[in-house]
Amino acid sequence: xxxxxxxxxxxxxxxxxxxxxxxxxxxxxxxxxxxxxxxxxxxxxxxxxxxxxxxxxxxxxxxxxxxxxxxxxxxxx
Amino acid sequence: xxxxxxxxxxxxxxxxxxxxxxxxxxxxxxxxxxxxxxxxxxxxxxxxxxxxxxxxxxxxxxxxxxxxxxxxxxxxxxxxxxxxxxxxxxxxxxxxxxxxxxxxxxxxxxxxxxxxxxxxxxxxxxxxxxxxxxxxxxxxxxxxxxxxxxxxxxxxxxxxxxxxxxxxxxxxxxxxxxxxxxxxxxxxxxxxxxxxxxxxxxxxxxxxxxxxxxxxxxxxxxxxxxxxxxxxxxxxxxxxxxxxxxxxxxxxxxxxxxxxxxxxxxxxxxxxxxxxxxxxxxxxxxxxxxxxxxxxxxxxxxxxxxxxx
Numbered sequence: 001x002x003x004x005x006x007x008x009x010x011x012x013x014x015x016x017x018x019x020x021x022x023x024x025x026x027x028x029x030x031x032x033x034x035x036x037x038x039x040x041x042x043x044x045x046x047x048x049x050x051x052x053x054x055x056x057x058x059x060x061x062x063x064x065x066x067x068x069x070x071x072x073x074x075x076x077x
Numbered sequence: 078x079x080x081x082x083x084x085x086x087x088x089x090x091x092x093x094x095x096x097x098x099x100x101x102x103x104x105x106x107x108x109x110x111x112x113x114x115x116x117x118x119x120x121x122x123x124x125x126x127x128x129x130x131x132x133x134x135x136x137x138x139x140x141x142x143x144x145x146x147x148x149x150x151x152x153x154x155x156x157x158x159x160x161x162x163x164x165x166x167x168x169x170x171x172x173x174x175x176x177x178x179x180x181x182x183x184x185x186x187x188x189x190x191x192x193x194x195x196x197x198x199x200x201x202x203x204x205x206x207x208x209x210x211x212x213x214x215x216x217x218x219x220x221x222x223x224x225x226x227x228x229x230x231x232x233x234x235x236x237x238x239x240x241x242x243x244x245x246x247x248x249x250x251x252x253x254x255x256x257x258x259x260x261x262x263x264x265x266x267x268x269x270x271x272x273x274x275x276x277x278x279x280x281x282x283x284x285x286x287x288x289x290x291x292x293x294x295x296x297x298x299x300x301x302x303x304x305x306x307x308x309x310x311x312x313x314x315x316x317x318x319x320x321x322x323x324x325x326x327x328x329x330x331x332x333x334x335x336x337x338x339x340x341x342x343x344x345x346x347x348x349x350x351x352x353x354x355x356x357x358x359x360x361x362x363x364x365x366x367x368x369x370x371x372x373x374x375x376x377x378x379x380x381x382x383x384x385x386x
Contacts, residue, residue, distance in 0.1 A: 008145035010289055039148060039185040048153055 001031040003075070006045070006052040009037045012064065016051040019068040023075055031075075080195040081111075081159065083166045084270070085179065087221040088202030089211045090172030090322035090359055091339030093231040095123045097202055097263035098169050102127060104267050108164040111135070113154050115142045115171045118295035118357050123169075123324075133161055141174045144287035148178070152185045159190035166194070172322065172359070173293060175217040176224050180282040198226030198274030202263065205232040205244055207340040212247070214361075217286050222251040226274035227258065234261040235342075254279040293321060294360040298370065299353065301381035303328045306345075309336070311377040313343050316358070319366050325356035 005020050007013020017035045024031045036042060045054065052062035053074060060074045084101070086094045102110060111133035114123060118138065128134055135154040142151035158166050170176060176199055183196055201221045204211065212218045222228060228248060233241055241259065248257055255277040258265045306329045313323060313336070323338035326348060335348040336356060360366035367384065374382055 008149060010144070010146040013145070037145075039152065039181050040188055042149065043152060043185045043188045048149060050149060 001029060002056055003031050003033045004036050004045075004052075004054040005033065006036045006042055006047050006054060006062075007050045008039065008042070010050075013037075013051040016053070016066050016071070019066070020053065020071050020075075023068050023071040027072060027075055027077070029075060029077070078192075079164075081163045081166055081193055082197045083155075083168070083194045084197050085168040085170065085176060085199045086202065087170045087174055087176050087199055087225065088172065088229075088231075089204055089207070089215070089218050089221065091207070091324075091337070091342075092172070092202040092204040093229075093263050094169050094172075094202050095126060097200075097229065097231075098167060099127060100263050100267070101167055101270070102129075102132070104270075105165055109133075109162065111158040111161060111163045111166040113137065113142070113151070113158070113166065113168045115147075115151075115169060115174060116357075117141070117171045117173065117292065117359060118297060133158055133163065140289070140292060141171050141285070141287035142168070143170070143174055143176055143178055143182070143285035144289065144292070146289055148182055148285075151182055152189070155182070155186045155194070156189040159186065159193040173215065173217050173287065173291070175220045175286040177220050177283045178285040179224070196275070197270070198277075199224055200274075201225035201228045203228055203230050203244075203248065204339065205230055205241070205259075206235045206342065208244060209247060210340070217291075219251050220286060222248055223280050225252060225255050226277045227256050227269060228252065229263060229265055230257055230259045231263055232261060233259045252279050294363045294366065295386075296358045296360065296367070296370065297385050298325075298356040298358060298374070299383045299385065300327055300356075300378075301383065303330055304354075304378055304380050305330050306334070308378040308380075309334075310343070310345070312373050313338055315373040315377060316370060317341060317343060319360065319362050319369055320358055321361050322359040323356055325354070326351040327354045327356065 005017040049062040053060045088094045113135045116138045137150050140147040333348050334345045337344040
């Protein structure tokens with residue numbers, strides 16, 4: 001499983017990355033988690049709102065309001 | 078296909094960016110023009126000043142367009158305007174805007190809308206009366222000059238020849254390459270806009286200093302009714318040293334006034350009636366300014382007011 005946390009480097013995006021790491025660990029997921037902060041890479045992926053959560057190429061969420069509980073729900077197998 | 082020429086204006090709070098933008102718009106009358114205006118606060122005071130029929134205006138508020146929190150909105154606005162077959166797009170950055178990462182933004186726009194824009198350069202407005210002090214207090218001010226392709230040294234009417242020479246030396250120390258045009262009220266021969274300004278690029282691109290941590294505190298004051306001119310003046314005098322900038326519109330006993338405060342300069346001029354009175358206050362002291370605003374208003378002004386974030 002590849003999880004991408006897309007954010008431009010602001011504190012709220014950083015928080016989503018931290019929450020995603022915690023959520024994956026609590027769920028016991030075997031996942032490779034990467035933070036994407038590069039603007040060009042973001043738009044190449046079609047992301048126009050951050051923070052966004054992308055799992056195996058699928059955008060699961062984009063925009064404010066993501067927290068650990070919501071991320072866990074989205075990542076639960 | 079004819080490309081859209083993209084100019085980006087930078088310059089610290091109160092340097093005269095909007096005035097120069099209005100001059101550029103006058104110069105491009107009859108052309109198809111898009112404008113992106115960026116403001117730090119929730120309220121964009123300058124939007125209505127430039128709005129007119131046929132102008133494509135996009136406003137990005139509550140943060141710098143170069144900051145991680147807003148740069149994607151900037152890319153989106155540029156990509157959107159790229160579809161309008163415009164002759165020119167003019168961007169007015171916010172006063173603390175550090176455009177060091179402009180290239181990253183242009184590369185992202187190029188992914189979405191390839192081949193539309195011809196980036197014509199960063200034009201930096203410098204407030205001749207306050208530059209040296211601003212430069213020492215906010216690092217963004219130096220960055221704006223270093224990254225500029227042309228500098229307009231504005232407000233020279235307020236300077237002695239010695240002051241102007243000292244300023245030229247300070248600007249040259251920051252950017253020895255780009256042309257510097259001394260002027261007042263942004264009145265400069267606009268022929269330079271036709272030049273290839275990109276050849277004056279002095280430094281390479283870098284991370285912008287703009288972030289949510291470095292953003293100055295912005296508040297909006299709404300007077301509950303008509304204010305006496307003298308009372309407003311007294312309030313502004315008290316508050317000015319604590320602010321980078323105060324701007325907006327106030328209903329006075331003598332009619333509506335447009336208010337502009339930059340450093341110790343307080344400017345008040347009549348203006349058409351506005352939907353509501355509002356003053357945007359950009360603090361030098363962070364949220365600590367709230368108490369002094371409340372106290373100064375209570376002391377100087379007999380009308381009630383509301384202060385909002």
